[in-house]
Amino acid sequence: GIQVEQSPPDLILQEGANSTLRCNFSDSVNNLQWFHQNPWGQLINLFYIPSGTKQNGRLSATTVATERYSLLYISSSQTTDSGVYFCAVEGGNYQLIWGAGTKLIIKP
Amino acid sequence: DAMVIQNPRYQVTQFGKPVTLSCSQTLNHNVMYWYQQKSSQAPKLLFHYYDKDFNNEADTPDNFQSRRPNTSFCFLDIRSPGLGDAAMYLCATSRGVGLGDTQYFGPGTRLTVL
Structure with missing residues (x-):
């Protein structure tokens, strides 16, 4: 089955810093999503991005499908950006296959 | 404004005592999913409903059951919770x-x- 790897596993930054999170996947995918889980457990879908680039405020994502990776950029980090960022791709039976996540801590 | 509502937010049960968790949605979506998430891990899909069609993951223990009486509501029943079932x-x-x-x-x- 498809393997999804995220890096780095942990990231600690000062408020205002920029960051790049990476997601590698082992096979072609038609669906790739980025999620943010806040420290209270709420999961929010950030981007549906099987290819190309999208931006939403301080967040943007780029997926290079031919090279099997996706990047999530966070600019001017705020403490509310803290949490775990998951990348998930669609498996053959439409189920999501999740990466292990990147835990981001933004210090004030 | 809440679109997917879960009750309760915190549930404490005793070993072996059945428990039911509730989910409701105002989105009128066809598909409802239940995931189990343990600390520092990604969510693990237990099962999902597409309308009334139930789809169980192969490795979901029999201890976990689900009901979807209508479009808006879906329940997760844990028949005999064990210590290993503690999770989000x-x-x-x-x-x-x-x-x-x-x-x-x-x-x-x-x-x-x-």
Whole structure:
């Protein structure tokens, strides 16, 4: 089955810093999503991005499908950006296959 | 404004005592999912309903059951909780299971088993 790897596993930054999170996947995918889980457990879908680039405020994502990776950029980090960022791709039976996540801590 | 609602937010049960977790949605989505998430891990899909069609993951223990009496509500029943079932349980919905169908998650129910 498809393997999804995220890096780095942990990231600690000062408020205002920029960051790049990476997601590698082992096979072609038609669906790739980025999620943010806040420290209270709420999961929010950030981007549906099987290819190309999208931006939403301080967040943007780029997926290079031919090279099997996706990047999530966070600019001017705020403490509310803290949490775990998951990348998930669609498996053959439409189920999501999740990466292990990147835990981001933004210090004030 | 809440679109996917889970009750209760925190549930404490005793070893072996059945427990039911509730999920409701105002999105009128066709698909409802139940995930189990243990500390520092990604969510693990237990099962999902597409309308009334139930789809169980192959490795979901028989101890976990689900009911969907109507479009809006879905329940997770744990018949005999063990200590290993302590986790966050997340409900999610999506319009369909095709390409581009985003999943919307509830706030979760954190289950403690004593």
